[in-house]
Amino acid sequence: MGMCGTLMILGLCLGIFNFGRPEVRLYASLQIVYALFSGYLFILAMKNRHTLWQTHLYSYSLAFLVLLGIYLAKLESFLLAWAFTLPIIFYLLLGRKAGKLITLTMMLSIMVIIYPKLPSFRPVMTNFAFSYLLIWAISHIYESNRESAELALHKLALTDPLTGTNNRLSLQERFNQSTQVSEHKPLTLLLLDVDHFKQVNDNFGHVAGDDVLKSIANLLTKYTDDLDLFRIGGEEFCIFLHNSSTQESLTLAQTLRANVERETFVSQGLKIQATISIGVTLFKEDMQLCDLLRSADEQLYRAKLSGRNRVMHNLVPAIEEEVMAQTAPLVT
Ligand SMILES: Nc1nc2c(ncn2[C@@H]2O[C@H](COP(=O)(O)OP(=O)(O)OP(=O)(O)O)[C@@H](O)[C@H]2O)c(=O)[nH]1
Secondary structure (H helix, E strand, C coil), X not given: XXXXXXXXXXXXXXXXXXXXXXXXXHHHHHHHHHHHXXXXXXXXXXXXXXXXXXXXXXXXXXXXXXXXXXXXCCHHHCHHHHHHHHHHHHXXXXXXXXXXXXXXXXXXXXXXXXXXXXXXXXHHHHHHHHHHHHHHHHHHHHHHHHHHHHHHHHHHHHECCCCCCEEHHHHHHHHHHHHHHCCCCCEEEEEEEECCHHHHHHHHCHHHHHHHHHHHHHHHHCCCCXXXXXXCXXXXXXXXXXXXXXXXXXXXXXXXXXXXXXXXXXXXCEEECCCEEEEEEECCCCCCHHHHHHHHHHHHHHHHHCCCCCEEECCCHHHXXXXXXXXXXXXX
């Protein structure tokens, strides 16, 4: 946005200044048109409504304008100086991949254009090429660092710091993706809650409680795609299952439940047993994430009410008895 604003003002000043010179009036008109285009994009960017193709068109227009200027102007006018701003502008506007391509194309094009105008080829061309390459390299390094920092920040914002799983914030994003992509495939939600977790904290301490949560998250990770496991509350996790049949979903829920029950968690030399209750539900058309969570929470509540350490669901009624039967403690 700032870039469009700056180029709008610059383009307008240059255009108005050049318009007074009859020999470059046509070029000045193009500068003014470009300034207006910058203003238009500036407004769109302010409303966050600009699109990728508009940004590309904007960059190519600038490239064309600079190339035309260098072609038309005498070398002494030093219009060539504008070329050194291009790598920075292209990287900022288009990012690393597209920025790299257009920067290279511009460098070669400019060299071809200025070649016939040079009285002595080597010093000017060498100095141009090296200074352009230096600015290009700096732009590239800057943009790479910026992209990595942005990626790290994005990951940080969507990751639960204790368990390393996805956090609640990322749940909405994943839900949107899942419901858009797999429109006609079943999407199942497992909502898991550690039973009597307050007692774990009270009996073994908060650090031990944290260790149990981390171990449970590790255990769950073995059975699910990293993208589909979320810690959405203190001792509450949820898992998305894509395209799983009712039987597959319930079998997985039982496996998770049984494995947590079977596991002995160790923290600071203390051995801790824990169990989880699970509510399972299926996404239905027009459901929002909060509806899906509410539906799973109803099942989780039933699981808690009926004694904890069990799986409850509202999928196919006939399967419920079978799942209930499996909730008896496993023989280890
Ligand atoms: N160690 C630790 N404890 C947490 C964390 N987040 C929440 N808790 C604790 O988790 C406990 C949740 O307790 P409750 O909501 O009463 O539920 P519960 O004891 O698990 O009982 P049920 O869910 O009814 O089986 C509270 O004591 C919270 O302090 C955390 O990040 N680490």
